[in-house]
Amino acid sequence: MNLTGGIVLYAVIWFLTFYIVLQVRTRTQGDEGSVVPGTPPGAPAREDVGRSAKIATVWATLIWALAAGVILSGWIGIRDIDIFGLMPPPKG
Numbered sequence: 001m002n003l004t005g006g007i008v009l010y011a012v013i014w015f016l017t018f019y020i021v022l023q024v025r026t027r028t029q030g031d032e033g034s035v036v037p038g039t040p041p042g043a044p045a046r047e048d049v050g051r052s053a054k055i056a057t058v059w060a061t062l063i064w065a066l067a068a069g070v071i072l073s074g075w076i077g078i079r080d081i082d083i084f085g086l087m088p089p090p091k092g
Helices: 003-024 049-073
Strands: 044-046
Touching: 003 049
Parallel strands: none
Antiparallel strands: none
């Protein structure tokens, strides 16, 4: 994995983690009991996006470190995930 691959992998993991954190921590207006007229009850009552981004950054960094470690160590290679056997045999 080169530098660009590492950055792209981190960005993908960060955004996926961020979307999960946003959903887990959301309190809806229906939960709070005060629905603003013109909005659905499922709309967020308040959202601290900065705090969610910090939480996502911590989790994404841990997940990325684990994934990068597995990739760089060679513990799981591309041939290990070729379940259909489509890759040619390795050149020896």
